[in-house]
Amino acid sequence: MIYQFEAIGTLWSIESVSVLPHDLKDKIQNRITEFDVVYSRFREDSLVAKLRQPGVYTFPNDVKKLLNFYEALYQVTDGAVTPLIGETLEHAGYDSEYSLQPKSGIATPPAWRDAMTWNDVNVEVKQPIVLDVGAAGKGYLVDIVAEVLKNHTITDFVIDASGDIYHYGQGVERVGLENPYDEGKVVGVAKLKNKSLCASSSNRRKWGDGDDWHHIVNAKTGKPVQDVVATWAVADSTMVADGLATALFFVPFHALADWDFEGVRLLASGTIEKTDNFVGELFI
Amino acid sequence: MENDAKQPNKVLIGIIIVVVLAAVTAGIVFFTREQDAGAPASDTANTNTPSNTSGSSNESTGSYKDGSYQANGNYQTPGGSEKVTVKVTLAKGIIESVELERDPTTREAEEYQGKFESGYKAQVVGKNIDEVRLSRVAGSSLTSGGFNQALESIKEEARA
Numbered sequence: 001m002i003y004q005f006e007a008i009g010t011l012w013s014i015e016s017v018s019v020l021p022h023d024l025k026d027k028i029q030n031r032i033t034e035f036d037v038v039y040s041r042f043r044e045d046s047l048v049a050k051l052r053q054p055g056v057y058t059f060p061n062d063v064k065k066l067l068n069f070y071e072a073l074y075q076v077t078d079g080a081v082t083p084l085i086g087e088t089l090e091h092a093g094y095d096s097e098y099s100l101q102p103k104s105g106i107a108t109p110p111a112w113r114d115a116m117t118w119n120d121v122n123v124e125v126k127q128p129i130v131l132d133v134g135a136a137g138k139g140y141l142v143d144i145v146a147e148v149l150k151n152h153t154i155t156d157f158v159i160d161a162s163g164d165i166y167h168y169g170q171g172v173e174r175v176g177l178e179n180p181y182d183e184g185k186v187v188g189v190a191k192l193k194n195k196s197l198c199a200s201s202s203n204r205r206k207w208g209d210g211d212d213w214h215h216i217v218n219a220k221t222g223k224p225v226q227d228v229v230a231t232w233a234v235a236d237s238t239m240v241a242d243g244l245a246t247a248l249f250f251v252p253f254h255a256l257a258d259w260d261f262e263g264v265r266l267l268a269s270g271t272i273e274k275t276d277n278f279v280g281e282l283f284i
Numbered sequence: 285m286e287n288d289a290k291q292p293n294k295v296l297i298g299i300i301i302v303v304v305l306a307a308v309t310a311g312i313v314f315f316t317r318e319q320d321a322g323a324p325a326s327d328t329a330n331t332n333t334p335s336n337t338s339g340s341s342n343e344s345t346g347s348y349k350d351g352s353y354q355a356n357g358n359y360q361t362p363g364g365s366e367k368v369t370v371k372v373t374l375a376k377g378i379i380e381s382v383e384l385e386r387d388p389t390t391r392e393a394e395e396y397q398g399k400f401e402s403g404y405k406a407q408v409v410g411k412n413i414d415e416v417r418l419s420r421v422a423g424s425s426l427t428s429g430g431f432n433q434a435l436e437s438i439k440e441e442a443r444a
Binding site for chain 2: 001002003004005006019025158160163165173174175176177178179180182183184185186187188189190197198199201204230232283
């Protein structure tokens with residue numbers, strides 16, 4: 001049975017052997033809304049929207065894991081990946097109205113420590129910031145939904161939040177790695193069993209004169225990344241797979257040695273590379 | 285899950301949703317109003333007894349009361365018939381959410397043909413989806429409908 005719905009701006013699909021009970025579906029929807037109301041920069045009523053004013057804000061418990069992971073990504077990418085990228089994206093036009101009109105003179109985000117510190121669940125904002133958790137937030141939410149399913153004793157399922165995939169239980173998922181230039185083709189297949197995979201590509205959301213803007217922006221330069229066009233990462237959690245898939249736009253595989261993961265990168269030059277431990281095949 | 289079926293076709297889902305929503309607004313589809321025991325009264329409380337039962341048609345167009353509606357139907361694919369259950373939630377006359385349940389016991393034979401984008405790279409082509417046994421395909425996050433619409437309207441304005 002496949003349960004499909006739209007949430008956080010994208011299509012979700014949960015496959016399971018049996019139909020999910022009503023109360024479980026409600027729990028899932030409520031948990032997703034709960035997350036969105038905290039972390040979405042596209043909502044005026046969200047908690048992160050408040051961070052546009054300096055102050056101290058108390059977040060729910062789930063913030064710790066997310067910020068710890070973001071801090072690690074920030075370190076290994078030397079600041080290219082940062083949750084403070086929100087304002088740059090807004091100025092580029094990727095705002096809550098999707099105005100898609102870049103301003104001139106778009107600033108790079110402040111250094112993390114200059115703008116924000118946190119202790120446990122309390123986040124202190126020293127200067128107005130626009131927090132964007134796009135790099136790992138959806139993956140994290142997929143993990144959270146997976147826990148809701150497991151707590152309801154659903155033993156075999158696949159969650160697919162449009163490019164963020166979580167497999168649990170029986171069988172093996174054969175996941176085609178979509179050619180970003182041609183949706184009818186796959187450049188390889190990843191074999192997934194009790195792991196998560198995230199796919200990321202820069203060419204799907206493009207805007208501006210000559211399509212020179214897209215949503216994967218290097219925080220150090222304030223510009224969209226050019227030399228890598230698609231990445232895939234496989235890890236034990238979807239949060240990590242999502243964050244590493246983003247990081248792979250900015251750093252090579254060996255920079256991410258702190259994590260246990262498999263990866264594939266498609267470069268703008270047309271070459272494709274993978275980690276030695278990649279479980280699957282590439283069609284080259 | 286081990287699954288020989290082709291990737292649940294995203295275009296197919298989009299089409300299902302559009303078809304169902306069109307049918308809802310035209311009042312054609314037979315809906316049963318979901319009875320939630322113990323559900324709190326909403327501030328758009330519907331005091332009329334819903335006249336829909338499965339098998340009877342709703343003659344009025346565009347006057348569905350707020351609440352959740354569920355429809356069971358069959359969707360014809362080239363590969364055969366597929367059962368779909370759709371749940372639509374209306375609030376203040378607007379469709380607030382749509383959820384689907386699909387039983388893919390039949391294979392989808394229809395292939396999705398993507399468009400070639402400019403900048404197509406010849407070096408890494410890969411294989412056609414139909415040549416490879418897949419559970420699903422992972423590309424970039426499906427561009428959200430809102431983003432696409434925004435882009436389209438901007439392009440329209442630019443053309444004018």
